[in-house]
Amino acid sequence: xxxxxxxxxxxSIERRWQEFWEREKTFRAEDGSDKTKYYALDMFPYPSGxxxxxxxxxxxxxxxxxxxxxxxxxxxxxxxxxxxxxxxPAEQYAIKTGTHPSETTQANVDxxxxxxxxxxxxxxxxxxxxxxxxxxYKWTQWIFLKLFQRGLAYVDEKPVWWCPELKAVLANExxxxxxxxxxxxxxxxxxxxxxxxxxxxxxxxxxxxLDDLDWPDSTKRQQKAWIGRSEGxxxxxGIEGSDEKLEVYTTRPDTLFGATYMVVxxxxxxxxxxxxxxxxxxxxAYVEAAAxxxxxxxxxxxxxxxxxxxxxxxxxxxxxxxTPIWVADYxxxxxxxxxxxAVPAHDERDFEFAEKFDIPINRVISRADGDEEKSKLPYSGxxxxxxxxxxxxxDADACKAKIISDLEAKNAGKGAVNYKLRDWxxxxxxxxxxxxxxxxxxxxxFEKATHTxxxxxxxxxxxxxxxxxxGKTLYALPLPASELPLKLxxxxxxxxxxxxxxxxxxxxxxxxxxxxLSTGKTVSRAEDRPDGGNWVSATRETNTMxxxxxxxxxxxxxxxxxxxxxxxxxxxxxxxxxPDFYIGGxxxxxxxxxxxxxxxxxLHDEGVLxxxxxxxxxxxxxxxxxxxxxxMSKSVGNVVSPDIVIEAYGADSLRxxxxxxxxLEAVKPWSEKGIxxxxxxxxxxxxxxxxxxxxxxxxxxxxxxxxLLHETILKVTEAIEDLRFNVAISxxxxxxxxxxxxxxxxxxxxxxxxxxxxxxxxxxxxxLWEKLGGSPSIANHPWPKARxxxxxxxxxxxxxxxxxxxxxxxxxxxxxxxxxxxxAAKGDEKVQSFLEGKEIVKExxxxxxxxxxxxxx
RNA sequence: GCCCGAGUGGCGGAAUUGGUAGACGCAGCGGACUUAAAAUCCGUUGACCGCAAGGUCGUGGGGGUUCAAGUCCCCCCUCGGGCACCA
Numbered sequence: 001x002x003x004x005x006x007x008x009x010x011x012s013i014e015r016r017w018q019e020f021w022e023r024e025k026t027f028r029a030e031d032g033s034d035k036t037k038y039y040a041l042d043m044f045p046y047p048s049g050x051x052x053x054x055x056x057x058x059x060x061x062x063x064x065x066x067x068x069x070x071x072x073x074x075x076x077x078x079x080x081x082x083x084x085x086x087x088x089p090a091e092q093y094a095i096k097t098g099t100h101p102s103e104t105t106q107a108n109v110d111x112x113x114x115x116x117x118x119x120x121x122x123x124x125x126x127x128x129x130x131x132x133x134x135x136x137y138k139w140t141q142w143i144f145l146k147l148f149q150r151g152l153a154y155v156d157e158k159p160v161w162w163c164p165e166l167k168a169v170l171a172n173e174x175x176x177x178x179x180x181x182x183x184x185x186x187x188x189x190x191x192x193x194x195x196x197x198x199x200x201x202x203x204x205x206x207x208x209x210l211d212d213l214d215w216p217d218s219t220k221r222q223q224k225a226w227i228g229r230s231e232g233x234x235x236x237x238g239i240e241g242s243d244e245k246l247e248v249y250t251t252r253p254d255t256l257f258g259a260t261y262m263v264v265x266x267x268x269x270x271x272x273x274x275x276x277x278x279x280x281x282x283x284x285a286y287v288e289a290a291a292x293x294x295x296x297x298x299x300x301x302x303x304x305x306x307x308x309x310x311x312x313x314x315x316x317x318x319x320x321x322x323t324p325i326w327v328a329d330y331x332x333x334x335x336x337x338x339x340x341x342a343v344p345a346h347d348e349r350d351f352e353f354a355e356k357f358d359i360p361i362n363r364v365i366s367r368a369d370g371d372e373e374k375s376k377l378p379y380s381g382x383x384x385x386x387x388x389x390x391x392x393x394x395d396a397d398a399c400k401a402k403i404i405s406d407l408e409a410k411n412a413g414k415g416a417v418n419y420k421l422r423d424w425x426x427x428x429x430x431x432x433x434x435x436x437x438x439x440x441x442x443x444x445x446f447e448k449a450t451h452t453x454x455x456x457x458x459x460x461x462x463x464x465x466x467x468x469x470x471g472k473t474l475y476a477l478p479l480p481a482s483e484l485p486l487k488l489x490x491x492x493x494x495x496x497x498x499x500x501x502x503x504x505x506x507x508x509x510x511x512x513x514x515x516x517l518s519t520g521k522t523v524s525r526a527e528d529r530p531d532g533g534n535w536v537s538a539t540r541e542t543n544t545m546x547x548x549x550x551x552x553x554x555x556x557x558x559x560x561x562x563x564x565x566x567x568x569x570x571x572x573x574x575x576x577x578x579p580d581f582y583i584g585g586x587x588x589x590x591x592x593x594x595x596x597x598x599x600x601x602x603l604h605d606e607g608v609l610x611x612x613x614x615x616x617x618x619x620x621x622x623x624x625x626x627x628x629x630x631x632m633s634k635s636v637g638n639v640v641s642p643d644i645v646i647e648a649y650g651a652d653s654l655r656x657x658x659x660x661x662x663x664l665e666a667v668k669p670w671s672e673k674g675i676x677x678x679x680x681x682x683x684x685x686x687x688x689x690x691x692x693x694x695x696x697x698x699x700x701x702x703x704x705x706x707x708l709l710h711e712t713i714l715k716v717t718e719a720i721e722d723l724r725f726n727v728a729i730s731x732x733x734x735x736x737x738x739x740x741x742x743x744x745x746x747x748x749x750x751x752x753x754x755x756x757x758x759x760x761x762x763x764x765x766x767x768l769w770e771k772l773g774g775s776p777s778i779a780n781h782p783w784p785k786a787r788x789x790x791x792x793x794x795x796x797x798x799x800x801x802x803x804x805x806x807x808x809x810x811x812x813x814x815x816x817x818x819x820x821x822x823x824a825a826k827g828d829e830k831v832q833s834f835l836e837g838k839e840i841v842k843e844x845x846x847x848x849x850x851x852x853x854x855x856x857x
Numbered sequence: 858g859c860c861c862g863a864g865u866g867g868c869g870g871a872a873u874u875g876g877u878a879g880a881c882g883c884a885g886c887g888g889a890c891u892u893a894a895a896a897u898c899c900g901u902u903g904a905c906c907g908c909a910a911g912g913u914c915g916u917g918g919g920g921g922u923u924c925a926a927g928u929c930c931c932c933c934c935u936c937g938g939g940c941a942c943c944a
Contacts, residue, residue, distance in 0.1 A: 217861080217862095218860095218861060218938080218939075221860075221861070221939085222861095222938095222939060222940080225860080225939080226940090228943065230944085232944080248944080249943095249944070250944060251943095251944065252944080305942085329942090330942045330944095331942080331943095331944075332942075332943065332944090334943085336943075336944065339944095340944050341944085342944085343944090347944065348858090348942090349942055349944075350944080418944090419943090420943050586939095589939080590939090660869090660870095660881085660882070661869070661870090662869060662870060663870085666863090666870095667938095668869070668870090669868095669869075671868085671883070673868095673882095673883055673884070674868095674882070674883060677881095677882045677883055678882075680882095680897095681881095681882085683896090684897095687897085722873085724873090726869090726870070726871085726881085726882095727870095727871070727880090730870090730871070730880065730881035730882075731880090731881080733881055733882075734880080734881070737881090740898090797877085799876085799877050801876085801877085801924085801925075803924075803925085804876090804923095804924065804925040804926095805925095842924050843924085844925075849876060849877085850876055850877075850925090852924050852925060853924085854924040855924095
């Protein structure tokens with residue numbers, strides 16, 4: 001055979017087959033096919049300027065293996081890719097250079113696409129999507145308008161991070177240790193006008209829906225904790241000398257008799273009335289100081305409680321006790337009622353506060369067993385009621401319901417459920433995002449809108465959405481779907497406005513419009529007011545949507561990527577449903593995955609979608625660390641680029657090695673030496689498949705080869721199903737090593753190995769498949785089936801143990817009986833040496849596996 | 858502080874219903890081929906004792922259940938992740 005025929009020329013092989021797949025549209029997903037569908041989805045990337053790093057493809061390779069495997073198993077497979085391309089970096093680059101973010105984005109997308117294509121994924125590129133494409137964000141806006149129409153969007157002043165140096169509002173993730181991530185400038189809390197989505201209305205559904213999802217437990221737990229449901233009671237405390245009531249939320253109504261003081265949050269609406277004159281100054285100073293503290297400070301100083309007595313008292317509805325009311329910033333206005341009854345005996349935080357300010361601590365729960373050590377205050381375990389009047393002696397937990405119903409009878413409280421989940425601040429004061437399709441009008445024009453026939457009237461929420469601007473109240477009107485997409489205007493420069501508003505606020509000809517209350521059409525006020533009676537003067541909303549918006553529903557757009565009339569055609573959604581497999585980083589455990597579930601459930605409730613949940617099965621790939629064991633980062637200089645790896649070893653080696661590194665979910669370091677190992681394996685496969693002198697035609701005749709082949713088919717198949725790709729690769733290595741050792745094997749055996757290998761190393765598999773006479777593409781040939789009857793050996797090895805320690809072994813016919821084996825074990829020379837002078841007390845036989853003789857003496 | 862997850866050779870990792878610990882790969886050592894190298898192949902490689910046959914120990918540490926424990930139970934240590942005044 002010729003030397004050069006054995007060369008593994010991965011570069012030309014990979015180029016050739018990538019062209020073939022593209023030309024033949026091998027991986028086109030068929031709409032409305034008779035076959036069962038299989039939808040494998042990757043969390044789509046943000047196309048950064050830095051390009052792909054070695055961590056990106058890990059998940060993509062995993063989903064690609066599943067996609068190719070399922071295709072071979074006869075499924076109609078959808079494996080798409082797209083770009084989550086709105087975001088801050090392109091905008092910051094624009095501020096620096098004046099380059100339009102769309103240009104930067106386009107260049108980055110092109111680079112990402114080139115890199116991803118070079119890895120040879122089974123992607124249907126005809127379905128590529130881009131969140132910055134007006135044809136895409138038209139539907140992002142459309143969904144927003146639905147939410148608006150249903151009263152799930154509102155506008156409110158919310159505290160956000162403001163960086164005076166950058167003159168910009170920053171997202172939480174852009175603030176690190178109280179400084180801006182870019183440039184390390186100080187940041188502060190500022191109340192700014194925000195568009196907010198009422199995700200809290202979906203708290204219960206989002207919580208309940210988790211049960212049916214095949215997701216990592218830790219991710220479900222994180223979402224549960226984030227939603228933070230708790231059950232308790234709202235209790236009204238009378239205020240001494242006032243008709244007002246102070247309402248508190250507690251999960252421990254059973255400790256009502258132990259409330260020795262009350263606390264309201266510094267922002268509590270009743271605070272002003274509660275503070276007596278002598279305390280005014282002190283309280284004012286305290287509230288102001290608390291307002292200046294960021295959330296971070298409040299948390300950091302958590303251990304050091306602070307507060308001021310207001311001078312007022314509540315009356316405890318249970319026992320009529322006079323209870324002092326304090327203001328303290330350890331109570332948050334955003335949770336519950338913004339006020340608590342403090343029970344220092346049974347709450348750690350209240351205990352600490354009470355000790356510091358010398359407030360009485362009254363025990364009302366005792367351990368039933370009287371164990372003093374375990375019931376030290378503050379005690380929050382189970383127990384019986386004490387010092388609680390008529391309730392004394394009752395089980396505390398059982399008492400909760402009783403106290404709630406007694407309070408209800410007295411009209412002093414009721415059972416209540418609370419969530420930690422907060423509404424979703426949905427606006428960003430930025431240019432490079434989806435414009436929010438609302439305009440603002442005066443009260444007069446708004447009222448006119450509610451009476452004007454046309455499409456706008458029906459799109460209004462039940463309760464008007466308002467905001468304050470320059471001392472006037474403005475009313476929100478939606479653009480109708482017919483006016484979407486509302487495109488981003490061109491701007492001169494991308495500098496922030498400096499007022500905390502988006503750069504869009506600096507473009508009067510876009511901002512100020514004539515709005516038709518009947519049709520929803522807009523015309524710039526730079527032009528004359530059009531004829532007709534329904535045109536009013538309006539101002540556009542200048543906020544844009546957060547990056548999460550586009551990724552909330554992209555899994556749907558892949559099903560019908562260029563439909564101009566529907567977000568997704570109902571019959572396509574009905575056929576494809578959600579992804580059968582969704583893979584991406586665990587860092588998205590809460591936000592992206594919760595927001596997407598919210599939108600998806602909402603669209604389901606609206607009748608737009610057939611399925612309630614977007615992602616039935618979810619998986620998180622583990623991080624790939626640098627060779628030094630540190631997280632890959634530019635500053636450490638341990639970043640590995642796939643381009644370099646592909647040039648040196650080929651895409652197949654890259655794919656194979658990313659999967660061979662270890663369990664998919666594990667965090668694991670990269671290794672240059674390691675990739676050489678899998679590269680050697682591919683060379684070996686290449687060499688063996690080209691060794692015509694070793695090839696036999698017809699079925700495999702060598703028993704051992706046949707057995708190992710089918711064992712490999714079985715193990716690789718199971719390993720793929722279980723996402724244990726590293727184990728699958730090991731098994732293929734074992735088979736390749738065997739084929740190299742034996743003198744001959746059937747071409748059919750080699751071809752079966754190639755089929756198993758194809759999902760992992762598709763280029764080489766295609767090349768060798770063709771060279772062995774297979775017709776391309778190997779991806780279209782049915783997955784091999786393991787003949788399990790071949791796996792049962794005629795002879796089995798049974799090991800002999802004495803007291804659990806291995807002392808010998810022997811071969812037996814596969815249907816050997818217990819007596820024979822035990823007799824043989826006892827007769828074994830070595831076993832005997834360990835039995836000598838001892839008494840056998842027990843004989844264990846595990847059929848087909850082992851004998852264990854327990855001895856003593 | 859609270860809630861999870863993980864600790865197995867020099868390294869990445871196998872052993873997924875309690876049943877031969879260390880598959881596969883890397884690195885190392887010895888050898889074959891070669892003028893030489895590369896490539897490839899063969900052998901060897903947990904620790905300790907022993908010339909050997911063989912033995913003893915061994916899955917973060919300590920205890921326990923069992924004929925049998927990496928796997929189950931209790932306590933502890935280390936690392937990783939999440940939450941963090943949510944009443």
